[in-house]
Amino acid sequence: MALRKWPTAFGAVDYERLPAALEELARAHARRALACTGACEPLALIDQAVSIGACAEALLKAVLAAIDIHLVRGQPAGLETTLTLAGRPEDPDRPLPDLWTVGGLEAVQVLNRATPADVHLPEALLARIVTVRDSAIHMGFVDRAESERALTDLVVLIDRVLAIRRTLGQAADWAAFWSPTHLDRVDAVLRERAEPVVELSELSEDNLSLLLDAAVADADPLEVMAPVAGPPGWTARRKEAFLAFHRDRALHPTCPNERTFVITVGGRVVGAARLEPHGEEVEAGIWIGRSHRGQGIGGRVAARLRELAARSGARRVTAVTTPDNIAARRIIHTGLGARPHVEGDEVTGAAELR
Structure with a gap:
């Protein structure tokens, strides 16, 4: 059976390109989150919180998919999820299969199990990001100071995930992830506000x-x-x-x-x-x-x-x-x-x- 493409915000991609597509999505959300800093329009703050959380999840899933695409399956995943991730959908005419994939916190746990014991991503780091995102999505609650802290947490998380990618032999270019427009700012965040690793x-x-x-x-x-x-x-x-x-x-x-x-x-x-x-x-x-x-x-x-x-x-x-x-x-x-x-x-x- 022919492979179907995976629909993304940047267009449909082949299954083998899913890790790269997820990373591209993570980069876009990271830059969007930075661009919303200081915005006065209320929905811009919600956009920032959503992008902070979406960036973290997409980047984690990009790493998992690069190890083995089936690592992004969620716990309730059934046959359809397995076949779809394998590129062999049960019903080739169904455009959007019913998929279960890991959430952000579960992705951290899976990644920590899939990497050496001395390579570790603290769950608490993502938990703070998820709390800010969920508050914005489900209740419309956004605290500017909490969002700023979540943005700092995201910068630290990205730095840690790229370090893990290097140990796995995956591409991990910090400068390319942020682009020249944002690089000076995120470097300053790591120097001045982030906890030492x-x-x-x-x-x-x-x-x-x-x-x-x-x-x-x-x-x-x-x-x-x-x-x-x-x-x-x-x-x-x-x-x-x-x-x-x-x-x-x-x-x-x-x-x-x-x-x-x-x-x-x-x-x-x-x-x-x-x-x-x-x-x-x-x-x-x-x-x-x-x-x-x-x-x-x-x-x-x-x-x-x-x-x-x-x-x-x-x-x-x-x-x-x-x-x-x-x-x-x-x-x-x-x-x-x-x-x-x-x-x-x-x-x-x-x-x-x-």
Whole structure:
């Protein structure tokens, strides 16, 4: 049976061009959202909110369709959706098939499952965008300040999605996405208003030395490793012990007993995080260099560790700190979602994952 074309706002396209068509739609909505900034006409604000949400969904579906076109199917999708996406419609004379495709939040979840664990798109980022869009569509409610924040969230989301596309070997040209007309403005948004990108990368021999450099420059040895006899500070013996510790645990060639991640902020190594399994639960740990503390990085990393623990099949995630470490206690509570419990010289927290 011959392939039917997919009807889009820019004309009908062949099925193999669906990812490119969705990206073109995302670009158009992104530029439209920027053009509506500062508009006084009421419907222009609704247009902006709609375009912000439509851009995010179209771009996410473009990435999924480029991996496998069937990834854009929604949960209720039946035979007709499957056949249509495969280019083999059940009824070739029916012009507009009844399709179920993923929504925006589901698209983030599917994308996170389809990409490596160290590549992640926060669901909360899209959730804020969807809230603004839905309020505009369903209630006509638009708050100018909320729309501006949603536009900033969209710029950050696009930056993150293009980074994910690069890891997947897909085309991801930031400048081409925005065009010269808008490039200076969105670059300024990333510099001035967006949160720095916090990423977790699996520890490897390639980045182990970078982690040591970050520890030496920005942390006390007792904050990041077990005690080693000798004078205080980062002696040669302590540096060797730091490397040996990680090579014997996360980097053990045959039986690693934990997963360790290098934390980067804006591409710079600032600390490490770990997940150590113990039966049905997994213990989380984080250290961050002193010059990057108090910036909310720990909470964001802890939330990511909780997601990774859940995806590993663990039933609960735990963490341990000391009573005087107020920052760590806050991270246990807000990041892991566990209530800290003080017992003697330890503070523990445990959060159920399922």
